[in-house]
Amino acid sequence: MIETSPAPTISHDKPPAILSLIGDTPLVEITQIDTGPCQLFVKLESQNPTGSIKDRVALAMIEAAERDGTLRPGGTVIEATAGNTGLGLALVAGAKGYRVLLVIPDKMSQEKIFHVKALGAEVRIVRSDVTRGHPEYYQDVAARLATEIPGAFYVNQFGNQANPLAHERSTGPEIWEQMRHDVDAIVCGVGSGGTLTGLGRFFSRVKPRRGIEIILADPTGSILYEWVKTGKLVESGSWAVEGIGEDFVPEIADMSFVTDAFEIDDEESFATARELLHKEGILGGSSTGTLVAGALRYCRQQTKPKRVVTFVADTGNKYLSKMYNDFWMAEQGFIHRAPHGGLSDLISHRYEAGEVISVGPDDSLLTAFKRMRQADVSQVPVVDEKGRAIGILDESDVLVKVHRDPAHFNDLVKNAMTDRLETLSPKAKINDLLGVFDRGRVAIVMEGDKFLGLVTRTDLLSYLRLHMPKSSVPVSREYS
Secondary structure, rough: OOOEEEEEOOOOOOHHHHHHHHOOOOOEEEOOOOOOOOOOEEOHHHHHEEEEHHHHHHHHHHHHHHHHOOOOOOOOOEEEEHHHHHHHHHHHHHHOEEEEEEEEEOOOHHHHHHHHOOOOOOEEEEOOOOOOOOOOHHHHHHHHHHHOOOEEOOOOOOOOHHHEEEEEHHHHHHHEEEEEEEOOOOEEOOOOOOOHHHHHHHHHOOOOOOOOOOEEEEEOOOOOOHHHHHHHOOOOOOOOOOOOOOOOOOOOHHHHHHOOEEEEOHHHHHHHHHHHHHHHOEOOOHHHHHHHHHHHHHHHOOOOOOOOEHHHHHHHHEEEEEEEEHHHHHHHHOOOOOOOHHHHOOOOOOOHHOOOEEEEEOOHHHHHHHHHHHOOOEEEEOOOOOOOEEEEEEEHHHHHHHOHHHHHHEEEHHHEEEHHHHHHHEOOOOOHHHHHHHHHOOOEEEOOEEEEEEEEEEHHHHHHHHOOOOHHOOOOOOOO
Protein backbone atom coordinates (compact mmCIF):
# COMPACT_ATOMS: atom_id res chain seq x y z
CA MET A 1 0.00 0.00 0.00
CA ILE A 2 1.32 3.46 -0.95
CA GLU A 3 1.56 5.82 2.00
CA THR A 4 -0.48 8.97 1.44
CA SER A 5 0.23 12.49 2.54
CA PRO A 6 -2.32 15.03 3.78
CA ALA A 7 -4.05 17.26 1.26
CA PRO A 8 -3.26 21.00 1.30
CA THR A 9 -5.19 23.05 3.84
CA ILE A 10 -7.17 25.11 1.33
CA SER A 11 -10.86 25.92 1.49
CA HIS A 12 -12.65 23.41 -0.73
CA ASP A 13 -15.73 25.65 -0.94
CA LYS A 14 -13.91 28.75 -2.14
CA PRO A 15 -10.75 28.06 -4.16
CA PRO A 16 -8.37 30.90 -5.11
CA ALA A 17 -9.82 33.42 -7.56
CA ILE A 18 -6.94 32.79 -9.98
CA LEU A 19 -9.00 29.93 -11.44
CA SER A 20 -11.51 32.48 -12.75
CA LEU A 21 -8.80 33.76 -15.11
CA ILE A 22 -8.64 30.49 -17.06
CA GLY A 23 -9.90 31.07 -20.60
CA ASP A 24 -11.12 34.24 -22.33
CA THR A 25 -7.64 34.67 -23.79
CA PRO A 26 -6.93 37.44 -26.32
CA LEU A 27 -6.69 36.99 -30.09
CA VAL A 28 -4.20 39.08 -32.08
CA GLU A 29 -3.41 39.38 -35.77
CA ILE A 30 0.00 38.60 -37.25
CA THR A 31 1.04 41.74 -39.11
CA GLN A 32 4.82 41.60 -39.60
CA ILE A 33 5.25 38.11 -41.10
CA ASP A 34 4.24 37.27 -44.67
CA THR A 35 0.87 35.48 -44.56
CA GLY A 36 0.21 35.43 -48.30
CA PRO A 37 -3.30 36.61 -49.24
CA CYS A 38 -4.69 35.60 -45.84
CA GLN A 39 -5.16 37.16 -42.44
CA LEU A 40 -3.62 35.05 -39.67
CA PHE A 41 -4.67 35.42 -36.04
CA VAL A 42 -3.15 33.73 -32.98
CA LYS A 43 -5.04 33.01 -29.77
CA LEU A 44 -2.77 33.73 -26.82
CA GLU A 45 -3.31 30.67 -24.63
CA SER A 46 -0.02 31.66 -23.02
CA GLN A 47 -2.11 34.17 -21.03
CA ASN A 48 -3.71 31.42 -18.92
CA PRO A 49 -2.50 31.29 -15.28
CA THR A 50 0.20 28.60 -15.76
CA GLY A 51 0.95 29.83 -19.25
CA SER A 52 -0.74 27.25 -21.47
CA ILE A 53 -3.93 26.03 -23.10
CA LYS A 54 -3.88 23.00 -20.78
CA ASP A 55 -5.29 25.06 -17.91
CA ARG A 56 -8.65 24.84 -19.67
CA VAL A 57 -8.73 21.05 -19.76
CA ALA A 58 -7.27 20.71 -16.26
CA LEU A 59 -10.15 22.75 -14.85
CA ALA A 60 -12.72 20.89 -16.94
CA MET A 61 -11.45 17.42 -16.03
CA ILE A 62 -11.24 18.18 -12.31
CA GLU A 63 -14.70 19.74 -12.17
CA ALA A 64 -16.22 16.86 -14.17
CA ALA A 65 -14.70 14.37 -11.71
CA GLU A 66 -16.12 16.39 -8.80
CA ARG A 67 -19.59 16.39 -10.34
CA ASP A 68 -19.70 12.64 -10.99
CA GLY A 69 -18.22 11.78 -7.59
CA THR A 70 -14.99 10.28 -8.96
CA LEU A 71 -13.05 12.92 -7.03
CA ARG A 72 -14.07 13.70 -3.47
CA PRO A 73 -12.72 16.07 -0.81
CA GLY A 74 -9.36 14.84 0.49
CA GLY A 75 -8.77 12.83 -2.69
CA THR A 76 -5.60 12.46 -4.74
CA VAL A 77 -5.33 13.56 -8.36
CA ILE A 78 -2.93 11.39 -10.38
CA GLU A 79 -1.71 11.95 -13.93
CA ALA A 80 1.15 10.77 -16.12
CA THR A 81 2.68 13.98 -17.48
CA ALA A 82 5.48 16.43 -17.08
CA GLY A 83 4.16 18.91 -19.56
CA ASN A 84 1.57 21.63 -19.44
CA THR A 85 -1.24 19.29 -18.38
CA GLY A 86 0.70 18.57 -15.22
CA LEU A 87 1.12 22.26 -14.52
CA GLY A 88 -2.58 22.92 -15.06
CA LEU A 89 -3.57 20.07 -12.76
CA ALA A 90 -1.08 21.17 -10.12
CA LEU A 91 -2.68 24.60 -10.12
CA VAL A 92 -6.34 23.63 -10.34
CA ALA A 93 -6.38 20.52 -8.14
CA GLY A 94 -4.00 22.07 -5.65
CA ALA A 95 -6.12 25.23 -5.47
CA LYS A 96 -9.15 23.09 -4.74
CA GLY A 97 -7.42 21.33 -1.85
CA TYR A 98 -6.53 17.99 -3.43
CA ARG A 99 -3.28 16.12 -3.23
CA VAL A 100 -1.60 16.07 -6.67
CA LEU A 101 0.73 13.25 -7.73
CA LEU A 102 2.39 13.46 -11.14
CA VAL A 103 4.30 10.61 -12.77
CA ILE A 104 7.08 12.18 -14.82
CA PRO A 105 9.46 10.57 -17.35
CA ASP A 106 13.10 11.28 -16.55
CA LYS A 107 13.72 13.19 -19.79
CA MET A 108 11.52 16.13 -18.83
CA SER A 109 12.98 19.59 -18.29
CA GLN A 110 13.96 20.61 -14.78
CA GLU A 111 12.11 23.92 -15.23
CA LYS A 112 8.76 22.13 -15.54
CA ILE A 113 9.54 19.79 -12.65
CA PHE A 114 10.49 22.73 -10.43
CA HIS A 115 7.29 24.53 -11.46
CA VAL A 116 4.91 21.69 -10.56
CA LYS A 117 6.73 21.14 -7.27
CA ALA A 118 6.48 24.84 -6.47
CA LEU A 119 2.73 24.52 -6.99
CA GLY A 120 2.68 21.79 -4.34
CA ALA A 121 2.52 18.68 -6.54
CA GLU A 122 4.38 15.49 -5.66
CA VAL A 123 6.55 13.98 -8.37
CA ARG A 124 7.48 10.39 -9.17
CA ILE A 125 10.30 10.10 -11.71
CA VAL A 126 10.19 7.05 -14.01
CA ARG A 127 12.11 5.82 -17.03
CA SER A 128 11.55 7.43 -20.43
CA ASP A 129 13.22 4.68 -22.48
CA VAL A 130 10.36 2.18 -22.22
CA THR A 131 7.05 1.78 -24.08
CA ARG A 132 3.52 0.70 -23.29
CA GLY A 133 3.27 -2.55 -21.39
CA HIS A 134 6.54 -2.08 -19.50
CA PRO A 135 5.96 -1.81 -15.72
CA GLU A 136 7.83 1.52 -15.63
CA TYR A 137 6.03 3.14 -18.57
CA TYR A 138 4.76 6.45 -17.23
CA GLN A 139 1.07 5.97 -18.03
CA ASP A 140 1.08 2.42 -16.63
CA VAL A 141 2.73 3.61 -13.42
CA ALA A 142 0.11 6.34 -12.96
CA ALA A 143 -2.75 3.90 -13.56
CA ARG A 144 -1.26 1.47 -11.05
CA LEU A 145 -0.82 4.15 -8.39
CA ALA A 146 -4.46 5.14 -8.83
CA THR A 147 -5.51 1.60 -7.84
CA GLU A 148 -3.19 1.57 -4.81
CA ILE A 149 -3.98 4.97 -3.27
CA PRO A 150 -7.38 5.30 -1.53
CA GLY A 151 -9.50 8.10 -2.95
CA ALA A 152 -7.32 8.49 -6.02
CA PHE A 153 -8.57 9.86 -9.35
CA TYR A 154 -6.55 8.99 -12.46
CA VAL A 155 -7.11 11.88 -14.86
CA ASN A 156 -6.05 10.10 -18.09
CA GLN A 157 -6.19 13.13 -20.39
CA PHE A 158 -5.89 10.89 -23.48
CA GLY A 159 -9.23 9.21 -22.76
CA ASN A 160 -11.04 11.80 -20.65
CA GLN A 161 -14.13 13.15 -22.47
CA ALA A 162 -14.06 16.35 -20.40
CA ASN A 163 -10.87 17.26 -22.31
CA PRO A 164 -12.46 17.95 -25.73
CA LEU A 165 -15.60 19.24 -24.03
CA ALA A 166 -13.56 22.08 -22.54
CA HIS A 167 -12.65 23.29 -26.02
CA GLU A 168 -16.12 22.69 -27.43
CA ARG A 169 -17.63 24.84 -24.67
CA SER A 170 -14.97 27.52 -24.20
CA THR A 171 -12.16 27.75 -26.78
CA GLY A 172 -14.40 27.34 -29.82
CA PRO A 173 -17.07 29.85 -28.77
CA GLU A 174 -14.39 32.39 -27.82
CA ILE A 175 -12.77 32.16 -31.27
CA TRP A 176 -16.18 32.41 -32.97
CA GLU A 177 -17.06 35.61 -31.15
CA GLN A 178 -13.58 37.16 -31.40
CA MET A 179 -13.52 36.53 -35.16
CA ARG A 180 -17.06 38.01 -35.44
CA HIS A 181 -18.40 34.77 -36.90
CA ASP A 182 -15.98 35.05 -39.83
CA VAL A 183 -13.30 32.35 -39.81
CA ASP A 184 -12.28 30.00 -42.64
CA ALA A 185 -9.64 27.73 -41.13
CA ILE A 186 -8.11 26.73 -37.81
CA VAL A 187 -4.65 25.23 -37.47
CA CYS A 188 -4.02 23.05 -34.43
CA GLY A 189 -1.84 20.20 -33.26
CA VAL A 190 -2.59 16.95 -31.49
CA GLY A 191 -1.14 16.03 -28.12
CA SER A 192 -4.06 14.36 -26.41
CA GLY A 193 -6.45 15.36 -29.22
CA GLY A 194 -8.77 17.43 -27.06
CA THR A 195 -8.30 20.72 -28.92
CA LEU A 196 -8.85 19.17 -32.35
CA THR A 197 -11.95 17.22 -31.31
CA GLY A 198 -13.56 20.01 -29.30
CA LEU A 199 -13.07 22.62 -32.01
CA GLY A 200 -14.21 20.20 -34.69
CA ARG A 201 -17.44 19.53 -32.85
CA PHE A 202 -18.16 23.18 -32.18
CA PHE A 203 -17.44 24.55 -35.66
CA SER A 204 -19.20 21.71 -37.48
CA ARG A 205 -22.28 22.73 -35.50
CA VAL A 206 -22.14 26.54 -35.89
CA LYS A 207 -21.02 26.56 -39.52
CA PRO A 208 -22.28 23.29 -41.02
CA ARG A 209 -22.83 24.37 -44.62
CA ARG A 210 -19.67 26.05 -45.88
CA GLY A 211 -17.72 24.63 -42.99
CA ILE A 212 -14.42 25.59 -41.41
CA GLU A 213 -11.25 23.80 -42.38
CA ILE A 214 -9.38 22.10 -39.52
CA ILE A 215 -5.69 21.89 -40.43
CA LEU A 216 -3.28 19.63 -38.56
CA ALA A 217 0.29 20.83 -37.93
CA ASP A 218 2.31 17.79 -36.88
CA PRO A 219 6.00 17.41 -35.93
CA THR A 220 8.15 15.33 -38.23
CA GLY A 221 8.48 11.96 -36.51
CA SER A 222 4.89 11.87 -35.27
CA ILE A 223 2.59 9.32 -36.93
CA LEU A 224 -0.45 11.59 -37.25
CA TYR A 225 0.51 13.37 -40.48
CA GLU A 226 0.82 10.05 -42.32
CA TRP A 227 -2.40 8.82 -40.71
CA VAL A 228 -4.28 11.82 -42.11
CA LYS A 229 -2.64 11.65 -45.53
CA THR A 230 -2.64 7.88 -46.12
CA GLY A 231 -4.75 6.27 -43.40
CA LYS A 232 -1.73 4.14 -42.45
CA LEU A 233 -0.04 3.79 -39.08
CA VAL A 234 3.71 4.14 -39.57
CA GLU A 235 6.59 3.75 -37.16
CA SER A 236 7.21 6.90 -35.17
CA GLY A 237 10.49 8.78 -35.20
CA SER A 238 11.94 11.38 -32.87
CA TRP A 239 11.20 15.05 -32.39
CA ALA A 240 12.20 17.79 -29.96
CA VAL A 241 9.06 19.93 -30.05
CA GLU A 242 7.13 19.43 -26.81
CA GLY A 243 3.44 18.91 -26.22
CA ILE A 244 2.23 17.80 -29.66
CA GLY A 245 2.83 14.82 -31.93
CA GLU A 246 2.16 11.20 -31.02
CA ASP A 247 3.26 7.63 -31.66
CA PHE A 248 -0.40 6.50 -31.47
CA VAL A 249 -3.83 7.94 -32.25
CA PRO A 250 -5.25 9.16 -28.92
CA GLU A 251 -8.61 7.77 -27.88
CA ILE A 252 -10.33 11.17 -27.80
CA ALA A 253 -8.78 12.45 -31.06
CA ASP A 254 -11.45 12.52 -33.78
CA MET A 255 -9.17 12.73 -36.80
CA SER A 256 -12.16 12.83 -39.17
CA PHE A 257 -12.40 16.57 -38.55
CA VAL A 258 -8.98 17.15 -40.18
CA THR A 259 -9.23 18.48 -43.72
CA ASP A 260 -5.50 18.79 -44.44
CA ALA A 261 -2.18 18.37 -42.65
CA PHE A 262 1.34 19.78 -42.73
CA GLU A 263 4.47 18.11 -41.44
CA ILE A 264 6.85 20.53 -39.72
CA ASP A 265 10.35 19.54 -38.63
CA ASP A 266 12.00 20.74 -35.43
CA GLU A 267 14.30 23.20 -37.14
CA GLU A 268 11.42 25.00 -38.90
CA SER A 269 9.35 24.99 -35.70
CA PHE A 270 12.10 26.58 -33.61
CA ALA A 271 13.02 29.09 -36.33
CA THR A 272 9.37 30.13 -36.70
CA ALA A 273 8.91 30.56 -32.94
CA ARG A 274 12.02 32.75 -32.80
CA GLU A 275 10.78 34.77 -35.80
CA LEU A 276 7.42 35.21 -34.07
CA LEU A 277 9.18 36.74 -31.08
CA HIS A 278 11.54 38.87 -33.16
CA LYS A 279 8.94 40.28 -35.54
CA GLU A 280 5.68 40.17 -33.58
CA GLY A 281 6.92 40.34 -29.99
CA ILE A 282 5.06 37.13 -29.09
CA LEU A 283 6.96 34.69 -26.85
CA GLY A 284 5.58 31.24 -27.63
CA GLY A 285 6.70 27.71 -26.83
CA SER A 286 8.03 25.04 -29.15
CA SER A 287 4.63 23.74 -30.27
CA THR A 288 3.65 27.32 -31.12
CA GLY A 289 6.44 27.29 -33.69
CA THR A 290 4.95 24.17 -35.27
CA LEU A 291 1.43 25.61 -35.32
CA VAL A 292 2.44 28.98 -36.74
CA ALA A 293 4.71 27.33 -39.32
CA GLY A 294 1.81 25.13 -40.42
CA ALA A 295 -0.53 28.11 -40.53
CA LEU A 296 1.94 30.12 -42.62
CA ARG A 297 2.28 27.26 -45.09
CA TYR A 298 -1.49 27.04 -45.39
CA CYS A 299 -1.90 30.80 -45.80
CA ARG A 300 0.81 31.12 -48.44
CA GLN A 301 -0.73 28.32 -50.51
CA GLN A 302 -4.08 30.07 -50.81
CA THR A 303 -5.14 31.96 -53.91
CA LYS A 304 -8.01 33.80 -52.24
CA PRO A 305 -8.10 35.74 -48.94
CA LYS A 306 -9.02 33.68 -45.90
CA ARG A 307 -9.22 34.34 -42.18
CA VAL A 308 -7.13 31.78 -40.31
CA VAL A 309 -6.65 31.13 -36.60
CA THR A 310 -3.96 29.22 -34.74
CA PHE A 311 -2.62 29.17 -31.19
CA VAL A 312 0.21 30.34 -29.00
CA ALA A 313 -0.31 27.14 -27.05
CA ASP A 314 2.04 28.03 -24.22
CA THR A 315 4.55 30.62 -23.16
CA GLY A 316 8.14 30.55 -24.35
CA ASN A 317 9.33 31.25 -20.81
CA LYS A 318 9.52 27.47 -20.35
CA TYR A 319 11.97 27.15 -23.24
CA LEU A 320 14.45 29.98 -22.66
CA SER A 321 17.24 27.49 -21.95
CA LYS A 322 16.40 25.51 -25.08
CA MET A 323 14.98 26.95 -28.29
CA TYR A 324 15.75 30.56 -27.32
CA ASN A 325 19.31 29.67 -26.31
CA ASP A 326 21.74 29.96 -29.24
CA PHE A 327 24.20 27.51 -27.67
CA TRP A 328 21.56 24.82 -27.19
CA MET A 329 20.29 25.40 -30.71
CA ALA A 330 23.80 25.04 -32.12
CA GLU A 331 24.56 21.94 -30.07
CA GLN A 332 21.35 20.34 -31.34
CA GLY A 333 22.15 21.25 -34.93
CA PHE A 334 19.29 23.74 -35.35
CA ILE A 335 21.61 26.74 -35.86
CA HIS A 336 24.27 26.21 -38.51
CA ARG A 337 27.41 28.18 -37.81
CA ALA A 338 29.86 28.87 -40.61
CA PRO A 339 32.54 26.16 -40.54
CA HIS A 340 36.08 27.25 -39.67
CA GLY A 341 37.73 23.90 -40.23
CA GLY A 342 39.66 21.77 -37.74
CA LEU A 343 39.13 22.02 -34.01
CA SER A 344 37.51 25.45 -34.34
CA ASP A 345 34.28 23.71 -35.32
CA LEU A 346 34.22 21.89 -31.97
CA ILE A 347 34.30 25.11 -29.93
CA SER A 348 30.77 25.71 -28.67
CA HIS A 349 31.59 29.01 -26.95
CA ARG A 350 33.97 31.30 -28.83
CA TYR A 351 36.01 33.83 -26.88
CA GLU A 352 36.05 36.62 -29.50
CA ALA A 353 32.24 36.50 -29.62
CA GLY A 354 32.03 37.07 -25.87
CA GLU A 355 30.61 33.60 -25.30
CA VAL A 356 33.26 32.24 -22.91
CA ILE A 357 32.80 32.51 -19.16
CA SER A 358 36.28 33.45 -17.93
CA VAL A 359 38.05 35.10 -15.01
CA GLY A 360 41.07 37.33 -14.70
CA PRO A 361 44.19 36.41 -12.73
CA ASP A 362 43.45 39.12 -10.14
CA ASP A 363 39.83 38.11 -9.60
CA SER A 364 39.00 36.42 -6.30
CA LEU A 365 38.24 32.72 -5.98
CA LEU A 366 34.76 33.72 -4.79
CA THR A 367 34.17 35.56 -8.07
CA ALA A 368 35.39 32.55 -10.01
CA PHE A 369 33.20 30.16 -8.02
CA LYS A 370 30.10 32.31 -8.53
CA ARG A 371 30.68 32.45 -12.28
CA MET A 372 31.13 28.69 -12.48
CA ARG A 373 27.92 28.09 -10.58
CA GLN A 374 25.93 30.62 -12.58
CA ALA A 375 27.12 29.14 -15.88
CA ASP A 376 26.88 25.54 -14.61
CA VAL A 377 30.48 24.76 -15.54
CA SER A 378 33.21 23.10 -13.48
CA GLN A 379 36.15 25.07 -14.89
CA VAL A 380 36.95 28.46 -16.37
CA PRO A 381 39.89 29.77 -18.38
CA VAL A 382 41.99 32.51 -16.85
CA VAL A 383 42.45 35.28 -19.42
CA ASP A 384 44.72 38.31 -18.98
CA GLU A 385 44.04 41.88 -20.07
CA LYS A 386 45.56 41.17 -23.52
CA GLY A 387 43.11 38.35 -24.19
CA ARG A 388 45.66 35.57 -23.70
CA ALA A 389 44.74 32.36 -21.89
CA ILE A 390 47.32 32.05 -19.11
CA GLY A 391 45.71 29.40 -16.93
CA ILE A 392 42.69 27.34 -16.09
CA LEU A 393 40.84 27.08 -12.80
CA ASP A 394 38.53 24.23 -11.85
CA GLU A 395 36.48 23.32 -8.80
CA SER A 396 39.22 21.12 -7.36
CA ASP A 397 41.70 24.03 -7.49
CA VAL A 398 39.25 26.17 -5.50
CA LEU A 399 38.49 23.38 -3.05
CA VAL A 400 42.18 22.81 -2.28
CA LYS A 401 42.47 26.45 -1.25
CA VAL A 402 39.29 26.86 0.77
CA HIS A 403 38.50 23.51 2.40
CA ARG A 404 40.44 24.31 5.59
CA ASP A 405 39.51 27.97 5.79
CA PRO A 406 36.65 29.51 3.76
CA ALA A 407 38.34 32.90 4.17
CA HIS A 408 40.61 31.82 1.31
CA PHE A 409 37.72 32.50 -1.07
CA ASN A 410 39.25 35.99 -1.04
CA ASP A 411 42.54 34.68 -2.48
CA LEU A 412 43.45 35.62 -6.04
CA VAL A 413 42.79 33.28 -8.95
CA LYS A 414 46.43 33.43 -10.09
CA ASN A 415 47.51 31.78 -6.84
CA ALA A 416 45.21 28.78 -7.36
CA MET A 417 45.03 28.29 -11.12
CA THR A 418 46.88 25.69 -13.17
CA ASP A 419 49.27 27.32 -15.62
CA ARG A 420 50.40 24.09 -17.28
CA LEU A 421 48.07 24.42 -20.23
CA GLU A 422 47.27 21.90 -22.93
CA THR A 423 47.08 24.11 -26.01
CA LEU A 424 46.23 22.95 -29.50
CA SER A 425 46.20 24.63 -32.89
CA PRO A 426 42.90 24.85 -34.76
CA LYS A 427 44.54 22.55 -37.32
CA ALA A 428 45.05 19.77 -34.77
CA LYS A 429 43.27 16.44 -35.22
CA ILE A 430 40.72 14.70 -33.02
CA ASN A 431 43.40 12.18 -32.01
CA ASP A 432 45.43 15.08 -30.57
CA LEU A 433 42.33 16.11 -28.65
CA LEU A 434 41.86 12.61 -27.27
CA GLY A 435 45.43 12.68 -26.01
CA VAL A 436 44.66 15.82 -24.01
CA PHE A 437 41.56 14.19 -22.54
CA ASP A 438 43.53 11.06 -21.63
CA ARG A 439 45.81 13.25 -19.52
CA GLY A 440 42.77 14.56 -17.65
CA ARG A 441 42.95 18.03 -19.16
CA VAL A 442 40.71 20.32 -21.20
CA ALA A 443 41.99 21.52 -24.58
CA ILE A 444 42.66 25.22 -25.04
CA VAL A 445 42.55 26.13 -28.71
CA MET A 446 45.02 28.87 -29.62
CA GLU A 447 45.81 30.50 -32.95
CA GLY A 448 49.23 31.90 -32.19
CA ASP A 449 48.70 34.05 -29.09
CA LYS A 450 45.00 34.37 -29.82
CA PHE A 451 42.70 32.41 -27.50
CA LEU A 452 39.78 30.94 -29.46
CA GLY A 453 38.04 28.85 -26.81
CA LEU A 454 37.94 25.55 -24.94
CA VAL A 455 37.09 22.09 -26.21
CA THR A 456 35.77 19.68 -23.61
CA ARG A 457 34.71 16.06 -23.75
CA THR A 458 31.10 17.27 -23.93
CA ASP A 459 31.90 19.46 -26.94
CA LEU A 460 33.45 16.49 -28.74
CA LEU A 461 30.51 14.24 -27.91
CA SER A 462 28.04 16.88 -29.18
CA TYR A 463 30.02 17.24 -32.40
CA LEU A 464 30.10 13.49 -32.98
CA ARG A 465 26.38 13.14 -32.21
CA LEU A 466 25.50 15.76 -34.81
CA HIS A 467 27.52 13.83 -37.39
CA MET A 468 26.13 10.38 -36.64
CA PRO A 469 24.06 8.67 -39.37
CA LYS A 470 20.40 9.64 -39.04
CA SER A 471 19.33 6.01 -39.08
CA SER A 472 21.22 5.51 -35.83
CA VAL A 473 19.27 8.17 -33.91
CA PRO A 474 17.11 6.43 -31.25
CA VAL A 475 13.39 7.05 -31.11
CA SER A 476 12.45 9.73 -28.63
CA ARG A 477 9.25 11.64 -27.95
CA GLU A 478 7.87 14.34 -25.72
CA TYR A 479 4.89 14.16 -23.39
CA SER A 480 1.87 16.37 -22.78
